[in-house]
Amino acid sequence: MTHQTFKPANSFETHSPQATDINARRASHPAADPSAILIRMPELIAIVGLARPTIYKLMRQADSEFPLPVKLSGSKARGAPVAWVLDEVQSWVRARISARNKVAA
Template identity: 35%
Template sequence: MQHQELQSPVMLRLKHVVIRTGLSRSTIYNMLDEKSSSYDPDFPRQVIMSKAAVAWVEHEIDAWINNRIQKRNA
């Protein structure tokens, strides 16, 4: 039997999500807030890492960016 190496997802802290998306911190949190006019139900939800830390799954952020590009090109 072959052993498959399990890869843990890469987690991005907020400053790296800001860099990846080009969005500000406040815009990111507004996109997550259902009460905000900037709410985006497709934007990836953060993962609670500890009481004081959240992070986003890298491939989910990449998929969201690629989806925005596809919508632009449609």
């Protein structure tokens, strides 16, 4: 018999074991400024609901207004660590919702 673990509906499900629950991060730093919180790719995927290749495609499109990453090191090598500003990601999501509502009206 196999055990299955119950996961609450508000936890973010990703394929990466390094993924953290963004709500848990916020709860542990309630006074943290969202414009100063950086999130890595697994959290970004969980928040926007897009696959990694789609995210990078949007970043290359000037008209998408998708947030650009912040470099975390001085490395110029491909695969150098980057992160996204949580507040910018949330603003992009809100803009997408607002655009949907304008089309529906």
